[in-house]
Amino acid sequence: MLNVRDLRAHYGQVQALYGLDLALEEGSLTALLGANGAGKTTTLRAICNMVRSTGSIEFDGGSLSNRSTENIVRLGIAHVPQGRGTFTSMTVEENLHLGAIIRQDKSGVASDIEHIYAYFPVLKVRHTQQAGTLSGGEQQMLAVARALMLRPRLMLLDEPSFGLAPMIVRELFKILGKINREDKVTILVVEQNAQLALELADRAYVIETGRIVMSGRAADIASNDDVRRSYLGY
Ligand SMILES: Nc1ncnc2c1ncn2[C@@H]1O[C@H](COP(=O)(O)OP(=O)(O)O)[C@@H](O)[C@H]1O
Ligand SMILES: [Mg+2]
Known part of the structure; x- marks a missing residue:
């Protein structure tokens, strides 16, 4: 459904993404994991064309590169930014x-x-x-x-667990799982809480300084002790 290739993004002189590849299957629930500053938020912003980037981003086989953020929303991509963004x-x-x-x-x-x-x-x-x-x-x-x-057909969530008590996070993740299964919304969720995200997701990508360093089935990543220790810190 979503195919991202060789994605690079800059903030002025600062490069945040260094050729990132990512693919989402329709109906999947994918976690994008990584430490603070790794480039997770930038990846979601680049998909929505909120930050200048190069590379290719295809949704349903069509390029998103020259579309406005509003136009991308109209295609069915909803972005829940970091820090919630409700009208208080x-x-x-x-x-x-x-x-x-x-x-x-x-x-x-x-x-x-x-x-x-x-x-x-x-x-x-x-x-x-x-x-x-x-x-x-x-x-x-x-x-x-x-x-x-x-x-939306695709929902991008940026650290929905941020600042929430573990019990609330579990409740929220349970609902996200239901939305994915019952409403058939494809989900890409950015998380620092790797352990919980891997319980929720079917697939996961691990990003480190603007590059994907690991990807696969969430269950495989969660059960690989080396990967967990090296990349996920638990
Ligand atoms: N508005 C900005 N201006 C300059 N650099 C930025 C800006 N936003 C993010 N960065 C830099 O880009 C890199 C990736 O940031 P970000 O995508 O926010 O990481 P994450 O969401 O994984 O914590 C970091 O090095 C960060 O300092
Ligand atoms: Mg972020």
Whole structure:
């Protein structure tokens, strides 16, 4: 579904990606793992054309390289950035409606909101509450929920576990697994928490200073002690 080849990205003089290759199969749930500063966020930004890059990025066989970020969203790629990015002064439900703002099929929006509340019952309970007053975990759930309102085919998640208590992370990851299996949303999730991400994902890539240094089935990577110690630090 997504094919990334020889991706290079720079911030001014600073090079962040050095020829990265990555492929996602439709329906898969893939983890992109790596230490702080390895280039995970930059990879997601490059896919969405939010940072200048070279190389090829194909989605469904078509190039994303010359498309605007908005255009890429319209193709069905939803990006949940690092640090959540909900509209804090708006209510939960207003945030969900905003997520659907580019959709043509307005009739499906109300039923999608109910569908999403089934995944995240706490958001239904809090639907009139300002997003900024939610707990960290609830805000992250809202960020994911808002992205789902696009009815994306591919969802890119940047460190959804960041700053959340382990119990909340497990709950969130369980829901991500359901979204992947039941709604058939292909997911690429960036994580520093390798152990939890490998439990969730079917496949994983490990990135180190802007290059992929390891890839394979998540279960194989998790059970390889050398890989875990060398690259994942647990
Ligand atoms: N806006 C920026 N300006 C300059 N350098 C940046 C910027 N954003 C990221 N970088 C650099 O690019 C590299 C990769 O960063 P990033 O993709 O954010 O890593 P990760 O998400 O894996 O922690 C790092 O060396 C970082 O310092
Ligand atoms: Mg990052």
